[in-house]
Amino acid sequence: MSLLKIESISAGYGDAPAVSGVSFSVEPGQLVALVGANGAGKSTLLRVIAGAHKIWGGSVSFHDQDITATQDFERARQGISLVPEGRRLFASLTVKENLNMGAAARRPGLWNLDSVVEALPMIKPLLSRNASRLSGGQQQAVAIGRALMSNPELLLLDEVSLGLAPIIVDEIYESLSTVRKSGLGVVLVEQDLSRTIKVADYIVCMLEGHNVLEGAAAKLSRESITAAYFGHSIESFDDATKKGGATK
Amino acid sequence: MTSQLSADYKVDHFQKKATVVGLVGAAVFLFAAVAPYIFATDVTSAWIKLFYLISLATTWNLLAGYAGMVSVGQQAYIGLGAYGIFVFNDMGLDPYSSVLVASVAVGIIAFPISYVAFRLRGGYFAIGTWVIAEATRQIVIRFDSLGSGRGRSITTYTEDAIYRNLFTYWVALAIMGLAIVATFYLLRSRLGVALQSIRDNEVAAKSMGIKVSQTKRIVFVVAAMGAAAAGGIICLQGLGVASPNTIFGVNYSAFMIFMVLIGGIGTIEGPIIGAIIYFLMDYYFSQMGLWYMVVLGVLAILIMLFLPRGVWGEISHRFNFKVFPVGHQVQPLFPGIKLKKK
């Protein structure tokens, strides 16, 4: 039984498609990475999964329940938590209040204020600070912490390293591996290929809204991923599950 | 007209259509001008109201629909325009020229007022204009020469009722024509493009080098002048101002908003059609009194929620049809070459 299963999802802006016919699934405890260039539709896809972006076609199921028509806040209550691009902290709330907003879904579980602060130690001295007065890395840590506070079963992470210093990114990824020990499924959108390959169990490569390559991280070569990333021919890569994009 | 796009394309400013519309408009105008010789006085007398309603709706639409300034305080200028007639009439000017002179004077007054009003944005701008209207009324009624709150009548006026009606009719028609033509040319000018970019995104417009405040200020003053001229007509037709509370009443804003919303905000045709609809409703249902206002309010809400483009906006959207060519369209010079759409 899959934790998350999406089937031939399409979505877009106005009349312009951003995601076309993408399918994949996430097992409990698995980390799936979505890679692709800017504008490949990764963020849109994550937002569709979270229910924050209108779906044009296809279906989303969570625990084998069809949630395609379920609203964003209901999905959050069922255990899908999105860490949005740009962190989107509540600027006029303190860090502690931001974290507590994450618990609004009232889901029971391991995560609470104490355990989140323990997993993301850089938050600790900031708890009473206003969220508008944080650095980018601090904001990112709080955004992840806020998502964990809902005790999600599926964590959707959008561009966590964007605009952050490498040392901060290391710290955040380290926290992430601590977090994964609790067994939650993760879908990660990331520009940094080498980091992605290191942490991911499974990789989905997107190009112009299509799923062009996917496979277990261990079985995909770096070259095949790079080729798919930039849209070169991928015919010679045998281990990859090749997808024909739009003609699928 | 060629553009910087490429040699294969031209920017169509609808020059030809503008000429046709101009000719048809001139014909309608001429017909309306000679109408008093054809129809009975009570018909043309009713038309005076239609003319000033169209002027009011057109200028409110210019303000809110094109420049994004939602005012609920245009009654300030309606009232000033009406009272201005007394001022200039007392100075020896005939009441008809007084309408135009008062309108210009109100434009001059509106200019400094814009500096106060522009301190506010959006909804707060709306209530701010309302406060300005109230303050204006409270100042005007302090003048004994203006009737100090009891209203006043015009002292030197044409004796003959038929001529009086005729002159008022022509002034009202001229002002309506001016309001429409001025709006049309304003929107076809560089200012029109600036306005639409401000309405769509003020910050972006500013960064493109558009003088946002200056552009909005021009519209604010023009809209005030239009409202003042309409106020002048209301005063002429009423032989004076019966009650300052009515001429400075927020109900005028309600009527303007209703006309523009029902006709279609942000189009030139919409307010004209809205004014005609309102005129007919007013003609047949205004004896309902209070409930009539309730019906107007309910209709305005329903239109806003379910027909936000208004009657004309819906028609022109469905059939991609406009009477007044404002804006422009990029077209291939050679049919067959398709414009690439992103």
Added chain:
Amino acid sequence: MNIVNALIQGVLLGGLFAISALGLSLAFGVLKVVNLAHGQIMTLGAYFSVMTLTSLGMDVWLSILIVVPAMFAIGYVVQRTMLQRALRMGELAPLMITFGFSVIIPNVLISVFTNNKLQIPIGDLAVASIQVSDSISIGVMPLLTLAIAVILIVLLQLFLARTRPGRNMRAAADDPQTLSLMGVNYRNVYAMAMGLAFALAALAGVFFGIRQGGVTPFDGQLTVLFAFEAVIIGGLGSPWGTLAGGIVLGLAQTVAGLFGPELPLLVGNLVFLLVLVLRPTGIVKSKVAS
């Protein structure tokens, strides 16, 4: 001594304006909606109060216990059924809809209740006063109004800072879409904020009616301007600023009253416009106070 008396009365009047402004300020802070019908909602609240106290024979204070929750419910429903839809259509639609209400409400009230002033009886409290000196006496009711204004501001701040619905409102003011990602339906939060704004308006309407010796259908056209002026003079930020704004407006009106009975409203409006001009930057943004 006249001027001292005017100053004291002005401060007390400021309390009334502050109560009137709280709901307007809250609705703008959370939803960015300027409710043009705020004054008419106040008037409606006063009429509801009069209706309950005449039909059920109850006290004004008891009627508030019915009217305030009822207006909360109305505000909630209005937001969910109409304003929520309007919000998605841009800035114009909510303004036009609330303006529509501001036209509908007084005309319905006249049709039902006529133009006559309806009394809101409060018994001896109406005339009770504390004699400070020969020329200065402080009315108990105005004093009570100011005290209630202060209490309401404190309660509102505690609500926003300490309770979950209050925090949700602040979060919704910042970023409604992200609030939904937290598992909270922001539409619900918006509706609660609008309900609270209506409830506060109704309460303010009752107090305003008491002060004016009764309520008439067109009171709202006046009170919406007072409430708005208090919010803007106070600087659109904190409820305490709104109280300060209310007091400035109250002082302007009562001091002007010394020079002529017709002056208070005009001078109040002019002081407001002056403040608007003198503020270094216009009013462009606001947040719910925390």
